[in-house]
Each structure stands twice: as C-alpha cells, then as structure tokens.
Amino acid sequence: MLQPIAFVRSIPDSFAGALTRAEPASAIDVTAARHQHAQYVACLGGGGFEIEHIETPPAFADGPFIEDAAVLLIGTLLLTRPGAPSRRGEAAGVGEALADRFEICSIESPGTLEGGDVLRVGGRIYVGNSSRTNDDGIQQLAAVAAELGIETIQVPVLDSLHLKSVITALDDETLIAAPGYFDPGVFAGLRVLWVQGASEVNVLTLPDGRILIPASKRTVQEVVGAEGYEVVTVDVSEFEKADGGLTCLSLRTNDG
Numbered sequence: 001m002l003q004p005i006a007f008v009r010s011i012p013d014s015f016a017g018a019l020t021r022a023e024p025a026s027a028i029d030v031t032a033a034r035h036q037h038a039q040y041v042a043c044l045g046g047g048g049f050e051i052e053h054i055e056t057p058p059a060f061a062d063g064p065f066i067e068d069a070a071v072l073l074i075g076t077l078l079l080t081r082p083g084a085p086s087r088r089g090e091a092a093g094v095g096e097a098l099a100d101r102f103e104i105c106s107i108e109s110p111g112t113l114e115g116g117d118v119l120r121v122g123g124r125i126y127v128g129n130s131s132r133t134n135d136d137g138i139q140q141l142a143a144v145a146a147e148l149g150i151e152t153i154q155v156p157v158l159d160s161l162h163l164k165s166v167i168t169a170l171d172d173e174t175l176i177a178a179p180g181y182f183d184p185g186v187f188a189g190l191r192v193l194w195v196q197g198a199s200e201v202n203v204l205t206l207p208d209g210r211i212l213i214p215a216s217k218r219t220v221q222e223v224v225g226a227e228g229y230e231v232v233t234v235d236v237s238e239f240e241k242a243d244g245g246l247t248c249l250s251l252r253t254n255d256g
Ligand code: CIR
Pocket: 018, 019, 020, 062, 065, 067, 068, 084, 087, 115, 116, 117, 162, 164, 165, 242, 243, 244, 245, 247, 248
C-alpha cells in the first residue's frame, strides 16, 4: 500500500493575528506555535505519514490550518472557498503546489466551504452546514463527490466553528463526538462515542492505528483509551487559541 502523505504549511509571523472566535487568555506566541507544529509533524511522521511542506505566504495568518483550504477526494483536489473572507486566497498556493499530482477543481461563488466541515467516514462524506460552509458550497462538493461515486450527507451544525470541531472518526465504523451540536440521527449505523460536557472533539487517526489527541483534552483521551485504542498526545495550545485542533493542521491523502 502507498504510504499516505500529510501536507502541512509553515507558520508565518502573521499567525499572531489568526482569527479567533473569542479573545484568548494570552496572545498567540508564534515561536511556541512553530515548536508545537514541529512536534505535531513529528507525531504524524512517527505514525506513518510521509510529510510534505507547503510554504504559507505572509498574507495568510490562518494558512497553517491547511485542511480548510482544500478537500482531497481520491485523485481530485477540490480547492475551497472559505466562509471567512480573509482566508479566501489560501487555496491558490495549495493548488499550485499540488497541481502536478491531483486533478484540481474549485468551489465557486456564491458557494462557501471549509475543509473542517468535511468528514470522510465509512465511504461517505458528512459535510457540516456551519457558519463557514453554506448550502451552495455543499451542493458543489456533492456534485464533485457524486462523479467519483461518493455519497454526501449534509449535517446542520449549531454553535461550533466546523463539523469536525465536534465530531471526528477513530476508524471506519467509529466516531467520537461532543453532544448537542448536531442531530445524532444523521450518523445512524455508525458507532458514536460521546464525550459528555465536551465543546470540542477533534482527534486524528494515524496510519498505524494510534489516535493523536491534543494534550489539553484529558476527557477525550480517557474515553478513547477506555475503548482500547492507543493514544498519543501533542500540545497544540497555541493553535487552540485560534480555534484550531489537530486535523486542521494537515491535509492527508488517506482522508480522500
Ligand atoms: C479560523 O477561524 O478559520 C481559524 N482560526 C481556525 C481554523 C480551524 N480549522 C479547523 O478546525 N478545520
């Protein structure tokens, strides 16, 4: 089997001004963010990903959250049109860097879509209808997916940045989620582990089967560990200040 690739983006000095839903208790420390990012990348590499780096132009403070800029669907790279206007230019650099490897297509206006709303599990795509991803963007994604034989299911999301801020996959049959942000009936047929009281549940399954979880999310670690999965942790506190989790910091070929 081909080794999966994780594409990651560099942390520009402008990351200090990344979008935040609420003012963080302390300012983003870009040097610390770069150190944490290196640890994150080491975890991905240690878990079986080949790593490829893509430069972030200084104009894009949120560029390191590369997952939002593009969606990989088998051999197709769908460049998104983020709901956040300041993020609209991010996808171009990702497309340029990967144009020789994937067929490129794009979400067009008035559609908006961010990759943080796109959850691949069990051969389907669940796509969050959030403040960043609208109906038109979802329809455009669904049309591209349908051509590839992939079914898309829409999930209205309440009070959360993205769908994957509150639900992610542990494996092809199992999800882990925070209750109260979407209708659980949408995921009927899949096993959902609920983390009571959580406001964010974003974990990343490594190719070797271990589950990468933010160091700050102790309850999530306990729930995942109690189910028999091997847990790995990484401190991403500087990215959490900007509402980022783990999946948003890479674009992975085994997701598509
Ligand atoms: C934003 O607000 O767009 C960024 N500060 C955080 C994006 C996090 N992305 C993700 O969870 N997929």
